[in-house]
Amino acid sequence: MQTRTSSSFVPRYRQLAEQIRRSIESGELPPGSRLPSSRVLAQEQGVSRATVENALGELVAQGWLERRSRSGTYVSAALSTRPVRPLQKGADRRHPAPLPFQPGLPALDAFPRGLWARVMGRRLRQQSRFDLALPDPAGNWGLRQAIADWLRFSRSIDCRPEQVFIAAGYPMVMTLLLRALARQGDGIWVEDPGYPFIRPVLEQNGLRLNPVPVDGEGMVIDEAIRRYPGARFALLTPAHQSPLGVALAASRRRQLLAWAVQRDAWIIEDDYDSEFRYQGRPLPPLKSLDAPRRVIYAGTFSKTLFPALRCGWLVVPEEVTNAFAEQSVLTPCSVPPLIQLAISDFIGEGHFWRHLKKMRQIYTQRRRWLEQALAEQGFPVVPQAGGIQLLMPVTGDDRTAAARARDAGLAVEALGAWRLESQGEGGLIMSFTNITSARHAEELAARLHRALL
Template sequence: MPRYQQIARQLKQAISDGELAAGSRLPSSRTMALELGVARATVENAYGELVAQGWLDRRGQAGTFISPSATTGANNPASVASHPQGAPRPFQMGLPALDAFPRALWARIMGRRLRLQTRYDLVMPEAQGESTLRQAIAEYLRFSRSIDCQPEQIFITPGFQAAMRLVTHTLAKPGDGIWLEDPGYRYVRPVFDDAKMALHPVPVDDEGMQIEYGIRHFPNARFALLTPAHQSPLGVALSLPRRRQLLDWAVSNQSWLIEDDYDSEFRYHGKPLPPIKSLDGPQRVIYAGTFSKSLFPALRVAWLVVPQQQVEAFSRHTHLLPCTAPLLIQQTIADFLREGHFWRHLKKMRLCYSQRRVWLEQALQQQGFDVVPQAGGIQLVMRVRGDDRGLVAKARAAGLAVQALSDWRMVSQGEGGILMSFTNLTSQGMAQQVAKQLREAIT
C-alpha cells in the first residue's frame, strides 16, 4: 500500500477509535511530514483522500479539521453504516475518483482567474457559454476526437439534462419519436417525457444498438439518442457497420442523432472507434459531452456541438435556456484544458481506473461472482440469476449503492445484473472488504 494510504488509514482508525475528536485541528502537512519522516506531498495526499471521503474538512488558512460527521458510528468503524456523511457510498455510480483529482492545482488555477477578473466579468455572462471555454473545447475535440468544429457550434449547459432540454426546445415537437437504448441511461427519459415525445426502446446486443430493429419498428422517428463509444450500462461499443447504417437512416429520414460521449476517454485496451460526429458529413449529429465524469460532477458543466446550419436556431433558444454555470468555473475549466492539465489528468486516471477495476473484478470473483468483461469505462456489470431488483434492495439496505440492471430496461428482457462503480475503491483491501459485504448482504 502506498505510504499516503497507510497514513490515511491510520488517521481513520484514530478517528473511529475516538483518539481524535470531532472538530479538532490536525497538524499542518509540513509539521506532520517532519514528525513522520516523509515528504510533505505524501501527507497532502493522505489529507486530500480523507477530505474527499468526508473524514476531514479543510478551512483555508485555519487548517485541516476532523469532520463532525466522521465519528458517527465510531463504535463500529468497519460498518458501511458508519460511512462519513457526504462521502461516496461503496459502488456509487456516476462519480470519478474523488481522491485522485488534483485539487491543489485546481485551486491555484481558480485563484489566479479570480485575481485577474475585472469589473467587466461581473456582467451577465454569455448565454451560449464563456467564449474561452468554447474555444478550448473545440481545440480539445479536434485533436482528441477528430471532430472538426468551430467555437460558435458549441453550447455550454449546466449538466447533461439541461443539454437535452436545449435540444428538445430547439428541434423537437410534441409527438416526435426518439430511439432510446434498451437498457439505457434512465435518468434522461423524463426530459423527453416533458417534451411530450414518443419514447421508442431499441434493444442493445454485443454490437450496440440494433439499428435494423429501430428502422423496422420505428422508421419515422425524428431522433436517436445513444452512447456508441461505451454503451451505458452494458459497456459495448457500436460497431462501425452499424454507425454507417445509423447515419444513412438519419440522412434518408432527415432525423437527428444525439451522440452521448460520456466516458470515451476511459478506455483501457486498444483505440476507441471514431465518434459518429467525426463521420458526420451530412451534419445530422448533435454531439454531447460533460465534465462530470472526467473532472467532478459538482461542476455541473456539459456541452453540445451542433451542426453549423442549426447554430442560429440554438442561439435563439439559449435566451430562454441560458447557460447558468458560474463564469469563474467556466474560465477555470478553460485554463485547465488549454494548459494541458486535462490531458495529463486523463492519462493518470486511465491507469488508476484500470488498476481499480482489476481490484474489484478479482475481489468479486473471489466471492464467486460473475463479472462481464469490458474494455473501459468507470462502472461494471455483474451477472446474477433470479430477481436482480430483490438482490439490489438487500445490498442497498446494507449501505451499498449498487443498481439493478432491470431498472435500466424499458421493455427488453434479459439476464439480471448488478451495476456498480469501482472509481472510489482506493486499495485492494477496500475492494475485498466491500465485495465481501456484498456477498453477505445478498445471501
C-alpha cells in the first residue's frame, strides 16, 4: 500500500504533479503558457501517458492548470493575480530560476530530462570496477570518438579522436590551449565587439588583447594585420559572430588562413552556436577549409544541451597533439566520467541529432514570438540568420538602458559592454530561448518598454 511517509512511496503521478507545480511557482511556467502534449511529457519523463494524464488532471482540479478544447493544457491565467510564494530556506534558494532574456542559455524547458536520466542511469548500472580508476586526462575515449564522428557528419571536419581534447567548459578549454601553445606576452586578435567573459582567461594566461573591429563581413582582417602584425593568435566566431550575428566573408576567411601560414600563427575558431541556423544548413567552419592546419576548433555542450554539464572540447591539428596530450596530464579533464559516457551515448544513439532538429524548430518560433512582441512595442531588431540571442538597437547610452532593464528583473546586456575600443550603435543583447509562448513574449516586451521609458 502506498503511503506519504517517504518520497519513494509517493505515486509517480503525484511526483510529476509536484514537479510541474514547482515549475509554475518558480516562474519557469508562467500563467497562460502551454504545456507540452501528454505524449511529449511521457517521453521526457519516462512514464506512461496515463501517469501524465493523472498528474495533469490533479493540477486542473487544484486550479493550477486549465484545459482548452482542441488546444491543449495551459497554466491557469488566473494565477497571474496569485501572490508569489516566498523562497523557502535551503535548496530553492541555492537554485534560483534564471532571469528572462538571459543570453547564452538554451531552452531549459525543452531538454528531454527523462531521456537523459535513462541514458545516465543505464551507464551507471553498467559501470565496472575499472570505471573507478583514474580517467584519461585528455577525456574519455568514447566521447572523443563520438565528437569526431559528429563533426565529420555535421561540420565536414575530418579529424580523429586523438585530435579531440575534453575540458570542463569553455574557460578550461581555452586554458588548456594557451598552456600548450602560448608564450608570455603573445598577442591575440579578438573581435570588437566580442564575447567579454573570455578576456580575463586570456589575460591571466599572459596574452595581450588586440581588439579588431567587426563590420558586416565579420572581423576586419586588413585592420588586424595593419595594427597587430606580430600577433600569434586570432580568436573569432566566424560562422555567427557574437554578438552582431554576421558571418565572416569568404575572402576574409582565405586572408585569415594565409596570414596564419605566413606568420606561423594559430586561429582559434569558436563555433559556439552554429548548429542553430534557421535558414539552410549551418555555414562551413574554418576548420573544414584548414589545409594548412593552423585552425584549432573549440566548442561546448553548454548551448546545445545544457550549461550544467560544464563540458567543452578542442580539435587540434595532428602536429600538436603531443603537446596537448602532455599538457592535459598537467591540466587533466575534470568532467565526471559518467557525464562524458552519457554524452557519448546521447550522440551515438542519435538523440543529439534529434534534439538539435527539435530545438531549431522551437527557437525559430520563439524568436518570431519575441520579434513580433518587440515590434508591437516599437522596438526594432537586427536581422540574423541563426543563433540563440538577438540584438535590439537602442539610441543613447545602452549601458544605462541595460541597467534599467536589469532593475526590472530582465537579464539583458549592453552591446557597449562587449566593446573594447570600437564605436558604433548601441544595443541590448537578449535571449529568446526560454520564452514559452506568444503571450509570455508580449508580457516581457511590455515589461522592457516600461523599464526603458
